[in-house]
Amino acid sequence: MAGSRTDADGVTGGGDRARAYQLFAQALDHEGELREQFLTRECGADLKFRAEVDALLLIATRDTAVTGSLLGSPGRPEELAGQTYGHFRLTTRIGEGGMGVVYRADRTDGVQQSVAIKLISTTVGHAGQVRFEREAQLLAQIEHPAVARLVDAGVENGRAWIAMEFVNGLRIDDYCRAKNLGSTDIVRLLVQLAGAVAAAHRMLVVHNDIKPANVLVTAEGVPKLIDFGISRALQEAGAVGLSGPATVGVGRLFSPGFAAPEQINGGPVTVATDVFGLGALAYRLLTGRSTFPDAVEPLDYMLAISQRDVELPSRTALKAGRPTEARQLRGDLDAILCKALERDPNRRYESAVDMQDDLQSYLARRPVKARVPTFFYRSGKFVRRNVLAVSLVSLLVVGLIVAGTFMELQRHRTDQAREVAARRAEFIENLLASVDPTSDKPNVTVAALLDSAAQELDQKFGGEPLVEASILGMIANTDGAMARYPEALAASDHQLIILRAHGAGALELGRALGTRGSLLRELGKWSDALPPLQEAVALLKPLDAPSDLCSVMDTLGAVLANTNQEKAAEAIYHEEIAIEMAGNAQLRAQRMNPLFGLSVLLGNLGRYQEGAEYGRQALAAARETLPADNPTVLNIETSYANSLTTLHRTAEAEPLLRHVVAAQTKVLGPDHKHTLLTRLALVADLEDQHRDEEAAASGLPVARSLEALLGADNLYAMSAWNFYGSAACSSHQEDLGLAALKRVAAARQRLYPPGTWVISSSQLAIGVCLFHMGQYAQSEATLLAAVSGLETARGPDFNRTQDGYRALRDLYSAMGKPDEAARWNAKLPH
């Protein structure tokens, strides 16, 4: 076949083919009679040639007729009413879909039957026809009250058509809106649909495009799945490989909001794909929003679905201004939907039947299967191995908080509340007792236990808002400790909503706000962290809760330090230290935190000697109470080593850092945030020692991991890219280095207020890189701007400013301008 086309001779060969094409294109501009006249005039008596042009016109107008337009351009569709297909005569046009037009049709043989006929816009060849008819036979066997039955199908003049049971109904989303259906009624519809999908699956047919447009609901309230047209029979019983829909339009192979990841990345389409579709449909109907409401464009959806999990349905409903639905979704429905919408097909419900079972269990108030851990493993990438130590510590801390609440409840509340609290205390005990420290996956066990148990509590104690809030606080803290930030923030959000709604006391609210601030701080969202922390300090100060107050002040200090309010930060730290020194031993031990903060702050302010001294004190304070390999101690040790690096005491710092990296890798894993930060410090240290190649090689994975963990805009991630970029520039990988530096510079410009020193610092790094690349003129301009910015922000004695002087000196030497070089050199201390 392939060979015969290009060497076809006669009228269609060479120039005639071109001429036929041109005539065809021109003929399209004429209509009806005019077209006929035009063709007669141009083709004359050459009938073979005329036939060729006609063939082209036929193909073009056929496509136009079926799609109703010239592929997207507005135009009047050809009226097809009156035409017959099989036993059916088209009566009225009722719609248009991605695959073609839909007509209502009646039987021509006298039998009373009304059907909907879909005319597929793609032509089908002989082989395709056989396959199509075979599939249609299969589809016709699907019998379920919630499936619009396939009545007949065929191919007429190369055009495929499908006759389906005519459904007089509304699209399911319109129906739910019109009837103002509540969650329970919607779930009832979903149960029927899941059953329908399961019935199709038993016939080895996957729907492959479940979305509101493909579900109609009749006046009697019966949902009907339509359009199995693009689904295909599974290859063989048990086989999973299926290619996607053949033709739904170029570049529009999936429905944003409803397509599963495997439909987008080319993975096998299986029953799990329909489970996802059902989940997405449920999500839409129950929350009022699509799975990724901000990703409407196919490409945006594609990125969204391959990179993130859907937001908890209850949260989405809350955001959509549906608090009642949010309450109903929380718990079971959240779990069911998230299980159906797992990005990994293997983690979804194994079948539509399983999903149907769970939906039914929900309706019957029985426990649902989805509540077992899967849902909580969603952000598994955040769960690092070997964090048992950390999570156990936080669990114990949390246990104390919970026990504290328990005491309060006992004092102030009814017998019922006492019972609630007692049961919760029991839960904590059981939880701790069931942790097996010898298990190979300790972290997963802890996370799963905590999450599933807390979920259970949520269900049991939903009527006790204070109890629920305190558990949510516990979850937020623990998730935060395990770097599961999205979960942590979700819990914290939820907790605050409850606390504020129920007029909680200053202590609870202050603690909750503190947690939220510290989570935001961990995520590098400094300015978002400020308001909750300030509110927390204001709430806690009048109370006798020094430990809570100090921990919030500590976070506030760090946030102030990172939002250009260094003076305020320094003051807060000193105030905190004073409170701590006046307290008991436990409180005094907390002073390691502000001391640590001060050492970092003063280091950044260029007061390196003072900074290092506070670092030494912080380390000493930490070692007073904590074991040497405790994560916090290691963290402080890192920072101390850092300040030594800054003071160019790199020889002292390097072994210290390597020791910390080794210890953290063992305890926390190589990609835990703290380990990464130490590895980052080591990169900086190497760079200071001018071991650039080593610095670049070890900097790249660190930067990548930090970005993956904390996001591209995170302070640490940017800092890591900056170190990597500078090191790469100095070790003959200027292209890579410069790209990284520019990315950071752009991000910093976007994220920091103008005039912040880090922006100029980025510029300086770029200038130095350009110098290495021999682009002197560009380098000069960049360096001058950077140095001027640094001088304004930090003065001439700041270490980066001085780095700038040094760079300009070197640049002018290289440019053969000794006078200029000497001028900049004079600004350096001797």
Place this chain on the structure above:
Amino acid sequence: MTDSTESDSLGITALLERWSKGEKDAYDQLLTHLYGDIHAIAVRQLHREHYLTIRPTALVHEVYLRLSELRQMQWQDRAHFLSMAARVTRQALVDEARRRRAEKRDGGRAVTLSDTNLGVSEAAYDALDVDTLLSELQQFDAVAADIVSLRVFGGLSIEEAAEVLKLSVATVNRRWVTGKTWLARELTRTE
């Protein structure tokens, strides 16, 4: 570098940046980079799919995903990226089709294109057929040939193709219809 994929990806970022500044050689380097990627993905998809069918759009999408740096791209950049990917995809698929024809692998079955929406049964032709015909069309309607290539191999929408080719949507629409009709006619020609 410790990890080659990391450096590759970073290289592409840098190239994209240079390309966006109008550096011509960056474009050619990008094509080279992407060729390897797309060809590898095409071969892998062929292994995975039951049919010997390639969906160029899925291919381009996968590359797009891998270059996650592109998520910051503006719409116009995206269209240009897709146009570039279309060019590379076409080359990669043609090479693969040529190789398969030569090796008569899998019983000599050709690599077919499945989402071209040409109104033609998919099993009848492969990327090499389409490529040969588009080269012919190029000679008498270069614009139509470009549009068909962008849409078939890169999955560009009419609007995106208009953006890339700096033509009006109406023009692109018209020429897409004439171009694809001609292609469909030639692909189904049985005499």
